[in-house]
Amino acid sequence: MNSIGVFGLGVMGANLAMNMANKGEKVAVYNYTSDLTEKFKSNFTSDNAEAHYDLERFVNSLEKPRKVFLMVTAGPVIDSVIDSLVPLLDKDDIMMDGGNSNFNDSNRRYHRLKEAGIHFVSVGVSGGEEGALHGPALMPSGDEKVYQEVAPILEKIAAQVDGKACCGYLGKEGSGHYVKMVHNGIEYADMQLITEAYQFLRERLGLSVEEIATTFREWNEGELESYLMEITSDILTHVDEETNKPMVDVILDKSGQKGTGKWTSQNALDVGVPLSIITESVFARFLSGLKEERVRADQMLSGPTKLDQDLDKQAWLELVRKALFMGKICAYAQGFHQYKQASEAYGWDLKLEEIALIFRGGCIIRAGILNEISDAFKADKQLPNLLLSPFFQEKMNDYQASLRKVVIKGMESGLSLPSLGASLTYYDGYRSSQSGANMIQAQRDYFGAHTYERVDKKGTFHTAW
Structure with a gap:
Protein backbone atom coordinates (compact mmCIF):
# COMPACT_ATOMS: atom_id res chain seq x y z
CA MET A 1 0.00 0.00 0.00
CA ASN A 2 1.07 3.59 -0.66
CA SER A 3 1.46 6.10 2.17
CA ILE A 4 0.26 9.09 0.13
CA GLY A 5 -1.30 9.90 -3.23
CA VAL A 6 -0.54 12.94 -5.39
CA PHE A 7 -3.42 14.04 -7.63
CA GLY A 8 -2.17 16.35 -10.42
CA LEU A 9 1.08 15.89 -12.30
CA GLY A 10 1.85 19.32 -13.66
CA VAL A 11 5.39 20.48 -12.96
CA MET A 12 4.75 21.28 -9.29
CA GLY A 13 2.76 18.11 -8.61
CA ALA A 14 5.25 15.87 -10.41
CA ASN A 15 8.17 17.43 -8.54
CA LEU A 16 6.46 17.08 -5.16
CA ALA A 17 5.71 13.43 -5.92
CA MET A 18 9.36 12.83 -6.84
CA ASN A 19 10.42 14.64 -3.66
CA MET A 20 8.20 12.34 -1.58
CA ALA A 21 9.47 9.22 -3.34
CA ASN A 22 13.09 10.32 -3.00
CA LYS A 23 12.55 10.82 0.74
CA GLY A 24 11.33 7.23 1.12
CA GLU A 25 7.56 7.61 0.90
CA LYS A 26 5.49 5.16 -1.15
CA VAL A 27 3.65 7.50 -3.52
CA ALA A 28 0.70 6.83 -5.81
CA VAL A 29 0.29 9.38 -8.61
CA TYR A 30 -2.70 10.20 -10.78
CA ASN A 31 -3.65 12.81 -13.37
CA TYR A 32 -6.96 13.31 -15.15
CA THR A 33 -5.18 13.17 -18.52
CA SER A 34 -2.88 10.22 -19.15
CA ASP A 35 -0.28 12.26 -21.04
CA LEU A 36 1.16 13.78 -17.86
CA THR A 37 1.12 10.39 -16.17
CA GLU A 38 3.12 8.95 -19.06
CA LYS A 39 5.50 11.91 -18.90
CA PHE A 40 6.00 11.35 -15.17
CA LYS A 41 6.73 7.65 -15.68
CA SER A 42 9.25 8.35 -18.47
CA ASN A 43 11.04 11.05 -16.44
CA PHE A 44 11.14 9.27 -13.09
CA THR A 45 11.78 5.66 -12.27
CA SER A 46 11.51 4.62 -8.65
CA ASP A 47 10.17 1.66 -6.72
CA ASN A 48 8.55 4.24 -4.43
CA ALA A 49 6.33 5.75 -7.14
CA GLU A 50 3.29 3.97 -8.56
CA ALA A 51 1.37 5.51 -11.48
CA HIS A 52 -2.39 5.05 -11.84
CA TYR A 53 -4.75 5.73 -14.72
CA ASP A 54 -7.97 4.84 -12.90
CA LEU A 55 -9.13 7.14 -10.09
CA GLU A 56 -10.75 4.43 -7.98
CA ARG A 57 -7.65 2.22 -8.15
CA PHE A 58 -5.52 5.24 -7.25
CA VAL A 59 -7.62 5.84 -4.12
CA ASN A 60 -7.75 2.17 -3.16
CA SER A 61 -3.97 1.87 -3.39
CA LEU A 62 -3.61 4.17 -0.36
CA GLU A 63 -3.27 2.95 3.20
CA LYS A 64 -5.96 4.14 5.61
CA PRO A 65 -6.62 6.76 6.68
CA ARG A 66 -5.96 7.77 3.09
CA LYS A 67 -3.89 10.87 2.41
CA VAL A 68 -4.45 12.58 -0.95
CA PHE A 69 -2.36 15.64 -1.89
CA LEU A 70 -4.05 17.79 -4.56
CA MET A 71 -1.79 19.76 -6.91
CA VAL A 72 -4.27 21.09 -9.46
CA THR A 73 -5.23 24.53 -10.73
CA ALA A 74 -6.75 26.73 -8.03
CA GLY A 75 -10.43 27.63 -8.32
CA PRO A 76 -13.36 25.58 -9.67
CA VAL A 77 -11.04 22.76 -10.76
CA ILE A 78 -10.29 21.92 -7.13
CA ASP A 79 -14.00 21.75 -6.31
CA SER A 80 -14.48 19.45 -9.29
CA VAL A 81 -11.66 17.17 -8.10
CA ILE A 82 -13.08 17.12 -4.58
CA ASP A 83 -16.48 16.13 -6.01
CA SER A 84 -14.88 13.21 -7.81
CA LEU A 85 -12.93 12.03 -4.77
CA VAL A 86 -15.50 12.31 -1.98
CA PRO A 87 -17.58 9.27 -3.07
CA LEU A 88 -14.39 7.16 -3.08
CA LEU A 89 -13.10 8.22 0.33
CA ASP A 90 -14.03 6.99 3.79
CA LYS A 91 -14.61 8.77 7.07
CA ASP A 92 -11.38 10.23 8.52
CA ASP A 93 -9.51 10.16 5.19
CA ILE A 94 -7.42 13.29 4.61
CA MET A 95 -7.39 15.61 1.62
CA MET A 96 -4.64 18.23 1.27
CA ASP A 97 -4.70 21.17 -1.16
CA GLY A 98 -1.24 22.38 -2.14
CA GLY A 99 -2.39 24.80 -4.86
CA ASN A 100 -2.50 28.59 -4.72
CA SER A 101 -6.07 28.59 -3.45
CA ASN A 102 -7.85 31.62 -2.06
CA PHE A 103 -8.13 31.15 1.70
CA ASN A 104 -11.89 31.86 1.58
CA ASP A 105 -12.29 28.86 -0.73
CA SER A 106 -10.16 26.78 1.62
CA ASN A 107 -12.33 27.78 4.59
CA ARG A 108 -15.42 26.72 2.65
CA ARG A 109 -13.88 23.39 1.59
CA TYR A 110 -12.69 22.69 5.13
CA HIS A 111 -16.24 22.98 6.51
CA ARG A 112 -17.86 21.20 3.58
CA LEU A 113 -15.57 18.16 3.93
CA LYS A 114 -15.87 18.17 7.72
CA GLU A 115 -19.61 17.63 7.32
CA ALA A 116 -18.80 14.63 5.11
CA GLY A 117 -16.45 13.22 7.76
CA ILE A 118 -13.35 13.91 5.65
CA HIS A 119 -10.46 16.01 6.91
CA PHE A 120 -9.14 18.93 4.85
CA VAL A 121 -5.67 20.42 5.20
CA SER A 122 -4.87 23.70 3.48
CA VAL A 123 -1.17 23.66 2.51
CA GLY A 124 0.56 26.76 1.22
CA VAL A 125 3.53 25.69 -0.92
CA SER A 126 6.34 28.07 -1.85
CA GLY A 127 9.59 27.54 -3.67
CA GLY A 128 8.64 27.04 -7.29
CA GLU A 129 9.67 24.00 -9.29
CA GLU A 130 13.06 23.58 -7.63
CA GLY A 131 11.61 23.95 -4.17
CA ALA A 132 8.92 21.36 -4.88
CA LEU A 133 11.59 18.87 -5.97
CA HIS A 134 14.26 19.51 -3.36
CA GLY A 135 12.42 21.05 -0.40
CA PRO A 136 9.73 23.76 -0.37
CA ALA A 137 8.42 25.87 2.47
CA LEU A 138 5.09 24.38 3.55
CA MET A 139 2.32 26.23 5.38
CA PRO A 140 -0.34 23.72 6.54
CA SER A 141 -3.55 24.43 8.43
CA GLY A 142 -6.76 22.70 9.49
CA ASP A 143 -7.28 20.57 12.59
CA GLU A 144 -4.05 20.24 14.58
CA LYS A 145 -4.75 16.57 15.32
CA VAL A 146 -5.06 15.88 11.60
CA TYR A 147 -1.87 17.79 10.89
CA GLN A 148 -0.02 15.46 13.25
CA GLU A 149 -1.03 12.55 11.02
CA VAL A 150 0.46 14.13 7.87
CA ALA A 151 3.35 15.94 9.59
CA PRO A 152 5.88 13.08 9.21
CA ILE A 153 5.53 13.31 5.42
CA LEU A 154 5.25 17.10 5.08
CA GLU A 155 8.14 17.85 7.42
CA LYS A 156 10.28 15.25 5.67
CA ILE A 157 9.84 16.81 2.21
CA ALA A 158 10.11 20.45 3.37
CA ALA A 159 13.28 22.54 3.21
CA GLN A 160 15.50 22.19 6.28
CA VAL A 161 17.29 25.09 8.00
CA ASP A 162 19.45 24.60 11.11
CA GLY A 163 17.94 21.13 11.56
CA LYS A 164 14.37 22.47 11.55
CA ALA A 165 11.81 21.78 8.83
CA CYS A 166 10.39 24.83 7.06
CA CYS A 167 6.95 23.48 7.85
CA GLY A 168 4.72 23.57 10.89
CA TYR A 169 1.09 23.72 11.95
CA LEU A 170 -0.20 27.27 11.50
CA GLY A 171 -3.83 27.37 12.55
CA LYS A 172 -7.45 26.56 11.78
CA GLU A 173 -9.38 26.32 8.52
CA GLY A 174 -7.63 27.85 5.50
CA SER A 175 -5.07 29.89 7.42
CA GLY A 176 -2.24 28.02 5.66
CA HIS A 177 -3.33 29.44 2.32
CA TYR A 178 -3.75 32.84 3.98
CA VAL A 179 -0.15 32.74 5.20
CA ARG A 431 5.90 57.43 13.73
CA SER A 432 3.62 60.53 13.72
CA SER A 433 1.87 60.97 17.05
CA GLN A 434 -0.28 63.69 15.48
CA SER A 435 -1.78 63.18 12.02
CA GLY A 436 -4.21 65.16 9.87
CA ALA A 437 -7.07 62.77 10.56
CA ASN A 438 -8.73 65.32 12.87
CA MET A 439 -9.48 67.41 9.77
CA ILE A 440 -11.04 64.37 8.04
CA GLN A 441 -13.24 63.75 11.09
CA ALA A 442 -14.33 67.40 11.07
CA GLN A 443 -15.18 67.16 7.37
CA ARG A 444 -17.15 63.92 7.91
CA ASP A 445 -19.07 65.51 10.75
CA TYR A 446 -19.76 68.66 8.69
CA PHE A 447 -21.29 66.91 5.66
CA GLY A 448 -22.66 63.74 7.27
CA ALA A 449 -22.98 64.31 11.03
CA HIS A 450 -20.70 61.29 11.57
CA THR A 451 -19.54 62.69 14.96
CA TYR A 452 -15.99 62.79 16.34
CA GLU A 453 -14.05 62.21 19.55
CA ARG A 454 -12.34 65.05 21.43
CA VAL A 455 -8.83 65.19 22.86
CA ASP A 456 -10.08 66.65 26.16
CA LYS A 457 -13.30 64.69 26.85
CA LYS A 458 -14.65 61.14 26.63
CA GLY A 459 -17.48 60.23 24.29
CA THR A 460 -18.60 61.23 20.77
CA PHE A 461 -19.62 64.72 19.70
CA HIS A 462 -21.28 66.60 16.85
CA THR A 463 -20.98 70.26 15.93
CA ALA A 464 -23.72 72.33 14.23
CA TRP A 465 -21.26 73.65 11.65
Missing part, protein backbone atom coordinates in the same frame (compact mmCIF):
# COMPACT_ATOMS: atom_id res chain seq x y z
CA LYS A 180 0.98 31.78 1.69
CA MET A 181 -1.09 34.63 0.21
CA VAL A 182 0.56 37.27 2.38
CA HIS A 183 3.94 35.62 1.74
CA ASN A 184 3.30 36.31 -1.95
CA GLY A 185 2.33 39.89 -1.15
CA ILE A 186 5.65 40.41 0.63
CA GLU A 187 7.31 38.76 -2.37
CA TYR A 188 5.67 41.31 -4.71
CA ALA A 189 6.98 44.17 -2.56
CA ASP A 190 10.47 42.68 -2.28
CA MET A 191 10.74 42.24 -6.05
CA GLN A 192 9.52 45.79 -6.68
CA LEU A 193 11.91 47.29 -4.12
CA ILE A 194 14.88 45.48 -5.67
CA THR A 195 13.75 46.66 -9.10
CA GLU A 196 13.58 50.27 -7.91
CA ALA A 197 17.08 50.04 -6.41
CA TYR A 198 18.28 48.63 -9.75
CA GLN A 199 16.61 51.49 -11.65
CA PHE A 200 18.19 54.11 -9.40
CA LEU A 201 21.66 52.60 -9.74
CA ARG A 202 21.38 52.32 -13.50
CA GLU A 203 19.42 55.40 -14.50
CA ARG A 204 20.59 57.90 -11.88
CA LEU A 205 24.04 56.68 -10.86
CA GLY A 206 24.86 55.48 -14.38
CA LEU A 207 26.16 52.05 -13.34
CA SER A 208 26.44 49.35 -16.00
CA VAL A 209 24.48 46.12 -15.73
CA GLU A 210 27.71 44.32 -14.87
CA GLU A 211 28.52 46.80 -12.09
CA ILE A 212 25.04 46.41 -10.61
CA ALA A 213 25.36 42.62 -10.73
CA THR A 214 28.61 42.87 -8.77
CA THR A 215 27.03 45.31 -6.32
CA PHE A 216 24.03 43.09 -5.69
CA ARG A 217 26.28 40.08 -5.22
CA GLU A 218 28.26 42.00 -2.59
CA TRP A 219 25.08 43.18 -0.87
CA ASN A 220 23.84 39.61 -0.79
CA GLU A 221 26.80 38.75 1.47
CA GLY A 222 25.49 41.09 4.18
CA GLU A 223 22.18 41.98 5.79
CA LEU A 224 20.38 42.06 2.42
CA GLU A 225 21.10 38.33 1.90
CA SER A 226 18.10 36.67 0.27
CA TYR A 227 17.06 34.37 -2.54
CA LEU A 228 15.66 37.28 -4.56
CA MET A 229 18.93 39.24 -4.29
CA GLU A 230 20.82 36.11 -5.36
CA ILE A 231 18.73 35.47 -8.47
CA THR A 232 18.72 39.17 -9.40
CA SER A 233 22.51 39.25 -9.56
CA ASP A 234 22.38 36.05 -11.65
CA ILE A 235 19.84 37.63 -14.00
CA LEU A 236 22.05 40.67 -14.48
CA THR A 237 25.00 38.52 -15.57
CA HIS A 238 22.99 36.64 -18.20
CA VAL A 239 23.64 37.67 -21.82
CA ASP A 240 21.15 37.12 -24.67
CA GLU A 241 22.71 34.82 -27.26
CA GLU A 242 20.89 36.43 -30.18
CA THR A 243 21.74 40.08 -29.52
CA ASN A 244 24.72 39.81 -27.17
CA LYS A 245 22.93 42.32 -24.93
CA PRO A 246 22.21 41.87 -21.23
CA MET A 247 19.18 39.56 -21.06
CA VAL A 248 17.33 42.08 -18.92
CA ASP A 249 17.49 44.60 -21.77
CA VAL A 250 15.70 42.36 -24.27
CA ILE A 251 12.83 41.49 -21.92
CA LEU A 252 9.72 43.64 -22.43
CA ASP A 253 8.92 45.75 -19.37
CA LYS A 254 5.41 44.37 -18.79
CA SER A 255 5.13 42.28 -15.62
CA GLY A 256 2.49 39.63 -15.07
CA GLN A 257 0.84 38.28 -11.94
CA LYS A 258 -1.30 35.38 -10.81
CA GLY A 259 -3.52 37.25 -8.36
CA THR A 260 -2.17 36.45 -4.90
CA GLY A 261 -0.65 39.93 -4.49
CA LYS A 262 -4.01 41.44 -5.39
CA TRP A 263 -5.79 39.15 -2.91
CA THR A 264 -3.38 40.30 -0.19
CA SER A 265 -4.21 43.95 -0.86
CA GLN A 266 -7.94 43.27 -1.05
CA ASN A 267 -7.88 41.44 2.28
CA ALA A 268 -5.89 44.25 3.90
CA LEU A 269 -8.93 46.46 3.29
CA ASP A 270 -11.13 43.84 4.99
CA VAL A 271 -8.99 43.54 8.13
CA GLY A 272 -7.97 47.22 8.24
CA VAL A 273 -4.21 47.11 7.66
CA PRO A 274 -2.20 49.91 5.96
CA LEU A 275 -0.63 47.70 3.28
CA SER A 276 0.67 50.53 1.11
CA ILE A 277 4.04 49.06 0.06
CA ILE A 278 2.65 45.73 -1.09
CA THR A 279 -0.31 47.44 -2.77
CA GLU A 280 1.94 49.88 -4.62
CA SER A 281 3.92 46.91 -5.92
CA VAL A 282 0.68 45.41 -7.28
CA PHE A 283 -0.26 48.74 -8.87
CA ALA A 284 3.24 49.01 -10.37
CA ARG A 285 2.56 45.76 -12.25
CA PHE A 286 -0.74 47.13 -13.50
CA LEU A 287 1.01 50.31 -14.65
CA SER A 288 3.72 48.30 -16.40
CA GLY A 289 0.97 46.65 -18.44
CA LEU A 290 0.15 50.00 -20.06
CA LYS A 291 3.26 49.74 -22.25
CA GLU A 292 1.79 51.32 -25.39
CA GLU A 293 0.31 54.22 -23.40
CA ARG A 294 3.58 54.74 -21.55
CA VAL A 295 5.52 54.92 -24.81
CA ARG A 296 3.07 57.56 -26.04
CA ALA A 297 3.15 59.48 -22.75
CA ASP A 298 6.95 59.51 -22.86
CA GLN A 299 6.74 61.63 -26.02
CA MET A 300 4.03 63.94 -24.70
CA LEU A 301 4.59 64.48 -20.96
CA SER A 302 7.66 66.24 -19.60
CA GLY A 303 9.81 65.43 -16.60
CA PRO A 304 12.78 67.17 -14.93
CA THR A 305 14.52 69.44 -17.44
CA LYS A 306 17.98 69.09 -16.00
CA LEU A 307 19.64 66.74 -13.56
CA ASP A 308 22.08 68.13 -11.03
CA GLN A 309 25.77 67.29 -10.92
CA ASP A 310 27.07 63.74 -11.02
CA LEU A 311 26.63 61.92 -7.76
CA ASP A 312 29.37 60.38 -5.64
CA LYS A 313 28.90 56.72 -6.63
CA GLN A 314 30.37 55.13 -3.53
CA ALA A 315 28.39 57.34 -1.17
CA TRP A 316 25.15 56.77 -3.04
CA LEU A 317 25.69 53.03 -3.30
CA GLU A 318 25.62 52.88 0.49
CA LEU A 319 22.56 55.15 0.63
CA VAL A 320 20.68 52.89 -1.80
CA ARG A 321 21.73 49.76 0.11
CA LYS A 322 20.34 51.17 3.35
CA ALA A 323 17.20 52.45 1.60
CA LEU A 324 16.55 49.02 0.11
CA PHE A 325 17.00 47.29 3.46
CA MET A 326 14.66 49.74 5.17
CA GLY A 327 12.05 49.33 2.43
CA LYS A 328 12.19 45.55 2.83
CA ILE A 329 11.74 45.75 6.60
CA CYS A 330 8.79 48.13 6.23
CA ALA A 331 7.22 45.64 3.78
CA TYR A 332 7.73 42.79 6.26
CA ALA A 333 6.28 45.00 9.01
CA GLN A 334 3.14 45.53 6.96
CA GLY A 335 2.82 41.86 6.03
CA PHE A 336 3.26 40.61 9.60
CA HIS A 337 0.85 43.28 10.85
CA GLN A 338 -1.67 41.78 8.43
CA TYR A 339 -1.03 38.32 9.90
CA LYS A 340 -1.65 39.72 13.38
CA GLN A 341 -4.89 41.47 12.40
CA ALA A 342 -6.21 38.49 10.45
CA SER A 343 -5.38 36.09 13.28
CA GLU A 344 -7.48 38.19 15.65
CA ALA A 345 -10.29 38.75 13.14
CA TYR A 346 -10.62 35.10 12.13
CA GLY A 347 -9.71 33.44 15.44
CA TRP A 348 -6.67 31.61 14.04
CA ASP A 349 -3.98 32.19 16.69
CA LEU A 350 -1.20 32.54 14.11
CA LYS A 351 2.26 32.36 15.65
CA LEU A 352 4.29 35.04 13.90
CA GLU A 353 7.67 33.82 15.14
CA GLU A 354 6.97 30.38 13.64
CA ILE A 355 5.84 31.84 10.32
CA ALA A 356 9.13 33.73 10.03
CA LEU A 357 11.08 30.50 10.66
CA ILE A 358 9.11 28.63 7.99
CA PHE A 359 10.07 31.34 5.49
CA ARG A 360 13.82 30.85 6.06
CA GLY A 361 14.18 28.04 3.51
CA GLY A 362 12.56 26.75 0.36
CA CYS A 363 10.31 29.74 -0.28
CA ILE A 364 10.82 32.75 -2.55
CA ILE A 365 11.25 35.39 0.18
CA ARG A 366 13.77 33.36 2.16
CA ALA A 367 16.30 35.72 3.69
CA GLY A 368 18.80 35.93 6.51
CA ILE A 369 16.84 38.70 8.23
CA LEU A 370 13.99 36.29 8.99
CA ASN A 371 15.93 35.02 12.02
CA GLU A 372 15.79 38.53 13.52
CA ILE A 373 12.11 38.85 12.60
CA SER A 374 11.35 35.58 14.38
CA ASP A 375 13.40 36.65 17.40
CA ALA A 376 11.48 39.94 17.60
CA PHE A 377 8.08 38.23 17.83
CA LYS A 378 9.46 35.52 20.10
CA ALA A 379 10.81 38.09 22.55
CA ASP A 380 7.55 40.04 22.64
CA LYS A 381 4.38 38.04 21.91
CA GLN A 382 2.34 41.25 22.00
CA LEU A 383 4.62 43.23 19.69
CA PRO A 384 2.22 45.43 17.68
CA ASN A 385 4.63 46.19 14.85
CA LEU A 386 8.02 44.88 13.77
CA LEU A 387 9.41 48.43 13.63
CA LEU A 388 9.02 48.75 17.41
CA SER A 389 11.30 45.82 18.27
CA PRO A 390 14.69 46.99 19.63
CA PHE A 391 16.73 45.53 16.74
CA PHE A 392 14.63 47.04 13.96
CA GLN A 393 13.98 50.28 15.80
CA GLU A 394 17.72 50.88 15.86
CA LYS A 395 18.03 50.01 12.15
CA MET A 396 15.14 52.30 11.16
CA ASN A 397 16.53 55.22 13.14
CA ASP A 398 19.90 54.72 11.44
CA TYR A 399 18.63 54.11 7.90
CA GLN A 400 15.67 56.47 7.57
CA ALA A 401 17.85 59.35 6.37
CA SER A 402 19.21 57.17 3.54
CA LEU A 403 15.73 56.15 2.39
CA ARG A 404 14.67 59.80 2.52
CA LYS A 405 17.60 60.93 0.34
CA VAL A 406 17.10 58.17 -2.23
CA VAL A 407 13.35 58.82 -2.56
CA ILE A 408 13.86 62.58 -2.87
CA LYS A 409 16.69 62.21 -5.38
CA GLY A 410 14.61 59.74 -7.35
CA MET A 411 11.70 62.16 -7.52
CA GLU A 412 13.99 65.02 -8.54
CA SER A 413 15.36 62.79 -11.29
CA GLY A 414 11.93 61.77 -12.61
CA LEU A 415 12.23 58.15 -11.47
CA SER A 416 9.09 56.31 -10.41
CA LEU A 417 9.88 54.66 -7.07
CA PRO A 418 6.41 53.71 -5.78
CA SER A 419 7.41 51.10 -3.20
CA LEU A 420 10.43 52.93 -1.82
CA GLY A 421 8.26 56.05 -1.64
CA ALA A 422 5.46 54.12 0.08
CA SER A 423 7.99 52.73 2.58
CA LEU A 424 9.02 56.23 3.59
CA THR A 425 5.42 57.46 3.74
CA TYR A 426 4.44 54.48 5.88
CA TYR A 427 7.40 54.99 8.21
CA ASP A 428 6.68 58.69 8.64
CA GLY A 429 2.96 58.09 9.05
CA TYR A 430 3.50 55.36 11.65
